[in-house]
Amino acid sequence: MSLKEEIAEKRKDMIVDSYPMSIGEVMNLYKDGELDVHPEFQRFFRWDEEQKTKLIESILLGIPIPPIFVSQKINGRWDVIDGQQRLSTILQFLHVLKKDDGTQYDPLVLRATKFLPSLGGVCWDDETLFLPEQKIAFKREKLNFTIIKETGENDTSKFEMFQRLNTGGTHLSAQEIRNCLMIMINKQLYELMNELHNDTNFKECTPLTDTQAEERYDLELIVRYLLYVRFSDDYMREIDKSRSMDVFLTEELESYAQNEDNHLIQESKEKFPRIFALLHNTLGENVFKKYQDGKFKGPVMLACFESIIPGLFLNLDYWELHKEELLVERIKQIYTQEAFINATRRGTRALDRMSQLIQFSRVWFAYED
Template structure:
């Protein structure tokens, strides 16, 4: 299919009005099964709109023909490439952002600076609506596998896809679905575990994926990108333990939430935002939940507060008898933090401390 793909693509010009109306009517849609989340920051959006208003060319838009209504003839198109450009166009026309002066060329600061679409002079509004986009229309005979390969190729340069965004394009099965479902839980937003930039670039999905891999394969599993890809492939079509893992994951988060709520000193609120600490806490709580012997989570919360207070304090406190394993925990948190040995060491020292003083 790749060899004759060129024959299945037609290049045509379409104005901004066509693209805006298409997205508004859902005739032009983002295919979330392989597209990444919206990535562009404000400065990128401003520069694109400035380019359009100046009448300069921008890269092509790729639309893949999908469903055609046999009665009306209306056809739906999926965005293969151009989500960022079309997203910025729609948001600007909807007055969702202004053209910040700091992101404009000097000669345009006075004309466009600080203005939303509604504030533009009529001639510039008209020019924006009439702006001609170069659109490549891909025939519906092209299969999804070829479309994904095209998408990955087009995104191999500017705003290069990170490993998780590549996985999102390559896999659309059960393992990814569970990771995305867990990412939608209230817990993450409640404690601001992930930054907006993490979510935009799907880093939250990757971290949740490593935690799911821990549930499936244990703490000694490697987390190289190659290994994560293999797990995605393994559980893409068949994932019999999906419901079991979902319930267990939620149980661990519920207990972590209980621990955080009982921390009157708020020591743990910053700790959980550090990914290495979060992983260590997750693996520890998993152990406590599975053992069924450690059910007093108020006491566990107090112990963890003491541990991480000592972690943040001077070495004299760290070296005290109660925190004999903290030095090794610190070392494992500073050197090769994602290695199997470091993850295992942090878990062991934290577990030894809780078990000893529970």
């Protein structure tokens, strides 16, 4: 197929429309349950009160704000794929925004700004500060919407659009984008990821920096766990190792969520607390730190995670029985093995390192008589 034909074919999959809608109409759609702004996303979008106030100020002053992208489902409902924070801020100001448990957010109280110092203390329900005629004018302000229309139940165009619109920005980390995708694609899998990351032994074994914690690196490790135990050795040998690791993890997780193997998911869920109880009882917070010069040192090292987890998953029963005699020494010896040294050489691409270490791990922790 030529480039011209490929473009024509793919354009058929993207049915897009655009039009303005008043804030009052948007509020009614939301109240009627016809607009999903994903309240669960609020834990990832970190706007403070000043940023929220600036958005409301922009609307009051007639300053254009970027268009909001939504996916129109087969049943006609709108699913917001970009603009969650803008819409959530507006709905919170209107005092109609609800949390994912159905309870209402506290009303948004605005701050004074350079251009509108009288905004300080203004909230929607206080008609002494925000007059009825000002409310009417605000609800008549227009927002621009771009609508991507889904063509079938398994249409994935909105997920692709979400990634393109959010990748490269400063407001979301790569893992936070994956978290949002999981909420959109397979909320049960996202809830499983959260359940696993709350495991006490896992937390003790993976001490994170403040930045890592804020960017949800703990959930990235959960994603890696779920994917690593799924990859076959043949698949590891065949993947394009020149790809970006972030893109690879996102695409693989999306595939995992859409084509879930219930047996593997159940096995992964059952083994996770056992693996981290075993690791915590043997080496605790040192387990994923490099062993060098007779001691464990440095931060949590991803190469250590990749060298330990896949092999333990396959041989967990054996290592639970032999943890006292062999496991600590087996982990210490990882860092002198030629396979580990070769995989972690400077200049080795992240996917190539991952592939080599997963295969190494399965051999290194294999069952022994």
